[in-house]
Amino acid sequence: xxxxxxxxxxxxxxxxxxxxxxxxxxxxxxxxxxxxxxxxxxxxxxxxxxxxxxxxxxxxxxxxxxxxxxxxxxxxxxxxxxxxxxxxxxxxxxxxxxxxxxxxxxxxxxxxxxxxxxxxxxxxxxxxxxxxxxxxxxxxxxxxxxxxxxxxxxxxxxxxxxxxxxxxxxxxxxxxxxxxxxxxxxxxxxxxxxxxxxxxxxxxxxxxxxxxxxxxxxxxxxxxxxxxxxxxxxxxxxxxxxxxxxxxxxxxxxxxxxxxxxxxxxxxxxxxxxxxxxxxxxxxxxxxxxxxxxxxxxxxxxxxxxxxxxxxxxxxxxxxxxxxxxxxxxxxxxxxxxxxxxxxxxxxxxxxxxxxxxxxxxxxxxxxxxxxxxxxxxxxxxxxxxxxxxxxxxxxxxxxxxxxxxxxxxxxxxxxxxxxxx
Amino acid sequence: xxxxxxxxxxxxxxxxxxxxxxxxxxxxxxxxxxxxxxxxxxxxxxxxxxxxxxxxxxxxxxxxxxxxxxxxxxxxxxxxxxxxxxxxxxxxxxxxxxxxxxxxxxxxxxxxxxxxxxxxxxxxxxxxxxxxxxxxxxxxxxxxxxxxxxxxxxxxxxxxxxxxxxxxxxxxxxxxxxxxxxxxxxxxxxxxxxxxxxxxxxxxxxxxxxxxxxxxxxxxxxxxxxxxxxxxxxxxxxxxxxxxxxxxxxxxxxxxxxxxxxxxxxxxxxxxxxxxxxxxxxxxxxxxxxxxxxxxxxxxxxxxxxxxxxxxxxxxxxxxxxxxxxxxxxxxxxxxxxxxxxxxxxxxxxxxxxxxxxxxxxxxxxxxxxxxxxxxxxxxxxxxxxxxxxxxxxxxxxxxxxxxxxxxxxxxxxxxxxxxxx
Numbered sequence: 001x002x003x004x005x006x007x008x009x010x011x012x013x014x015x016x017x018x019x020x021x022x023x024x025x026x027x028x029x030x031x032x033x034x035x036x037x038x039x040x041x042x043x044x045x046x047x048x049x050x051x052x053x054x055x056x057x058x059x060x061x062x063x064x065x066x067x068x069x070x071x072x073x074x075x076x077x078x079x080x081x082x083x084x085x086x087x088x089x090x091x092x093x094x095x096x097x098x099x100x101x102x103x104x105x106x107x108x109x110x111x112x113x114x115x116x117x118x119x120x121x122x123x124x125x126x127x128x129x130x131x132x133x134x135x136x137x138x139x140x141x142x143x144x145x146x147x148x149x150x151x152x153x154x155x156x157x158x159x160x161x162x163x164x165x166x167x168x169x170x171x172x173x174x175x176x177x178x179x180x181x182x183x184x185x186x187x188x189x190x191x192x193x194x195x196x197x198x199x200x201x202x203x204x205x206x207x208x209x210x211x212x213x214x215x216x217x218x219x220x221x222x223x224x225x226x227x228x229x230x231x232x233x234x235x236x237x238x239x240x241x242x243x244x245x246x247x248x249x250x251x252x253x254x255x256x257x258x259x260x261x262x263x264x265x266x267x268x269x270x271x272x273x274x275x276x277x278x279x280x281x282x283x284x285x286x287x288x289x290x291x292x293x294x295x296x297x298x299x300x301x302x303x304x305x306x307x308x309x310x311x312x313x314x315x316x317x318x319x320x321x322x323x324x325x326x327x328x329x330x331x332x333x334x335x336x337x338x339x340x341x342x343x344x345x346x347x348x349x350x351x352x353x354x355x356x357x358x359x360x361x362x363x364x365x366x367x368x369x370x371x372x373x374x375x376x377x378x379x380x381x382x383x384x385x386x387x388x389x390x391x392x393x394x395x396x397x398x399x400x401x402x403x404x405x406x407x408x409x410x411x412x413x414x415x416x417x418x419x420x421x422x
Numbered sequence: 423x424x425x426x427x428x429x430x431x432x433x434x435x436x437x438x439x440x441x442x443x444x445x446x447x448x449x450x451x452x453x454x455x456x457x458x459x460x461x462x463x464x465x466x467x468x469x470x471x472x473x474x475x476x477x478x479x480x481x482x483x484x485x486x487x488x489x490x491x492x493x494x495x496x497x498x499x500x501x502x503x504x505x506x507x508x509x510x511x512x513x514x515x516x517x518x519x520x521x522x523x524x525x526x527x528x529x530x531x532x533x534x535x536x537x538x539x540x541x542x543x544x545x546x547x548x549x550x551x552x553x554x555x556x557x558x559x560x561x562x563x564x565x566x567x568x569x570x571x572x573x574x575x576x577x578x579x580x581x582x583x584x585x586x587x588x589x590x591x592x593x594x595x596x597x598x599x600x601x602x603x604x605x606x607x608x609x610x611x612x613x614x615x616x617x618x619x620x621x622x623x624x625x626x627x628x629x630x631x632x633x634x635x636x637x638x639x640x641x642x643x644x645x646x647x648x649x650x651x652x653x654x655x656x657x658x659x660x661x662x663x664x665x666x667x668x669x670x671x672x673x674x675x676x677x678x679x680x681x682x683x684x685x686x687x688x689x690x691x692x693x694x695x696x697x698x699x700x701x702x703x704x705x706x707x708x709x710x711x712x713x714x715x716x717x718x719x720x721x722x723x724x725x726x727x728x729x730x731x732x733x734x735x736x737x738x739x740x741x742x743x744x745x746x747x748x749x750x751x752x753x754x755x756x757x758x759x760x761x762x763x764x765x766x767x768x769x770x771x772x773x774x775x776x777x778x779x780x781x782x783x784x785x786x787x788x789x790x791x792x793x794x795x796x797x798x799x800x801x802x803x804x805x806x807x808x809x810x811x812x813x814x815x816x817x818x819x820x821x822x823x824x825x826x827x828x829x830x831x832x833x834x835x836x837x838x839x840x841x842x843x844x
Contacts, residue, residue, distance in 0.1 A: 016595075074595035170727060298723065299718045300604075301609075
């Protein structure tokens with residue numbers, strides 16, 4: 001394989017995770033080991049940074065700060081949601097991207113993200129082939145949603161699962177403490193189409209009656225009468241009920257609970273509130289069963305808990321970043337660094353390359369038989385799958401009682417092109 | 423002082439904290455050292471457990487599980503909100519309480535709680551004196567609200583402050599990562615009358631522009647036009663805005679934002695939603711400034727984070743529980759175990775006794791001069807006060823990737839009285 005010489009560009013895209021910076025750290029530290037790679041640049045806010053020629057020189061960063069990326073949540077280079085158009089329909093963005101690549105001799109493009117980001121890399125790799133630009137474009141998977149195809153599980157998921165389970169365990173104990181006055185908890189969890197995150201709350205259970213008592217995910221239809229009966233029965237049995245529900249929980253007609261008309265909370269202008277599966281269920285439990293409920297909506301607070309992140313997840317995220325660079329150096333392009341599980345006990349995953357074609361724009365949902373027939377809980381198969389992913393805790397340096405996260409200087413790479421006209 | 427012999431009863435009351443069990447652990451382990459104390463009992467759900475003669479024998483618990491209470495959040499004995507009536511107006515509950523005390527030879531009553539719980543102890547101690555029942559009733563302070571008078575700061579506050587600051591730091595980085603699409607975060611924080619919890623988010627800041635950018639607490643009136651201008655200016659300067667707001671934030675007329683008519687979200691039945699300062703501010707920012715916002719409501723998830731609790735807080739909570747028992751043995755009654763800060767650098771607090779009379783039903787608010795003149799931030803005085811309270815992390819045993827919390831067996835103490843007729 002040819003030793004392609006040139007500069008390396010890394011970027012981040014989509015919703016952040018606790019460990020996406022660990023992947024970037026793996027890529028940067030690996031890239032620094034190889035003389036073929038000269039400049040190591042970061043794109044600010046992902047592909048938007050490429051389009052705007054807004055690049056930073058990562059070789060100018062203090063190596064200790066780069067090392068701290070291993071235990072820094074969120075996206076240190078900035079993230080973006082941007083879907084590239086079909087190149088045949090509109091090639092203007094591609095032309096600009098390759099002008100920037102050419103101007104900065106970018107030959108290695110490592111992009112960490114989810115489904116849409118893999119689509120971006122796939123399109124860029126295809127365009128590179130079409131115009132004969134020698135580029136190695138490799139994806140680094142990340143998403144708290146765990147909905148990426150072509151991989152056993154997605155970096156970022158283990159940490160969010162661990163955090164949600166820890167929150168469920170603690171809030172569950174809290175609920176049991178105060179259940180005489182506050183008997184029902186509704187934990188609204190991110191996840192529009194895939195319920196992996198809400199399902200992870202099940203890892204918190206240690207014994208009969210423990211939280212969560214009911215779990216609702218988009219993969220199984222929610223039924224109003226069944227739900228009310230389940231909550232009533234749970235409360236009658238234990239005196240409490242802890243409900244974990246995905247934001248994207250849907251009824252039998254496929255409609256999101258969060259946007260149900262009539263019963264759902266609206267603001268004074270009649271706007272339906274978004275993300276409101278919690279308020280919707282709260283209202284139902286309160287009015288139909290007369291039970292006091294507390295809805296919890298952590299939103300982005302779910303995905304940033306490096307203070308209780310999974311070491312397994314973090315290490316895999318780092319390894320995938322480094323593996324993506326090694327694979328690119330070996331000639332890979334239009335691939336995603338991926339994981340295949342070779343053993344569950346002891347848990348062991350191997351690094352492999354997945355074809356982007358098979359990954360981009362696919363969504364991996366929870367298999368229906370990993371949910372119980374009633375559609376209000378997970379099965380042992382899910383627990384066996386998820387449990388290894390939350391093992392170990394990331395040692396985080398502490399300063400003033402709080403985590404000491406990386407602070408990059410962000411030294412700009414000198415611009416060589418006119419500003420992007422868009 | 424006489425060596426009063428008899429049994430000891432511990433109980434928990436009010437909203438749980440991460441470290442209220444540590445206080446109970448301190449009381450139990452201290453009580454076990456003193457031969458004057460025979461039985462060590464727990465009241466299930468606080469004073470309600472006394473009224474119902476629902477007691478558990480804590481000497482029957484595995485000492486390792488008692489030890490684990492040091493790092494178990496929520497109230498392991500169960501909590502309750504129950505205000506005793508004035509004894510002159512209605513003495514029936516007091517009569518029942520002292521029947522139970524007499525039947526079980528309770529001579530030491532240790533009660534962990536906040537303002538209302540200190541009121542409970544105060545009334546019970548006064549009633550004991552009136553009827554000539556030899557009882558040592560001592561309060562152990564706890565409240566995440568930090569609104570208890572007669573103490574430098576309240577156990578439970580340091581841990582919730584550390585957790586809120588860590589969440590703010592992480593969500594702040596997340597917001598900076600994605601601010602091109604989601605520029606405004608509204609973190610709704612518990613605290614009806616006192617803003618100590620929302621204020622603790624300020625501990626997260628490390629440099630200019632860091633979250634939180636604006637802080638609203640009940641102690642300073644919120645002004646609509648000023649708020650909109652502050653958010654607009656912050657977004658213009660940084661591209662983002664992180665707002666931490668107490669549930670109990672009030673406008674200039676003293677009305678809670680969460681219950682403002684007209685603009686506030688109502689459900690389909692016209693009910694005003696509770697705890698809605700987040701949705702209220704979100705709606706305002708979205709409609710008046712056109713900025714996308716994400717409200718976060720952690721609710722009880724704020725106060726259960728033993729997975730990132732303050733070791734300083736935990737140790738003080740434990741020490742106060744043990745000190746309460748020692749003080750009772752020395753003859754104290756109608757007192758609260760308390761802390762006085764003798765030095766801030768190095769931080770050092772001493773254990774003292776406070777008069778319950780001066781504590782019960784008082785509320786300690788943030789001093790106005792610890793908030794800036796605009797009423798949208800804290801001052802250095804607040805940070806100097808709060809910073810020492812979040813130092814250190816509690817080493818939590820881990821099992822299966824999650825904290826291994828105590829599980830008490832709850833062996834009932836044999837009932838000696840007819841059931842309580844209420």
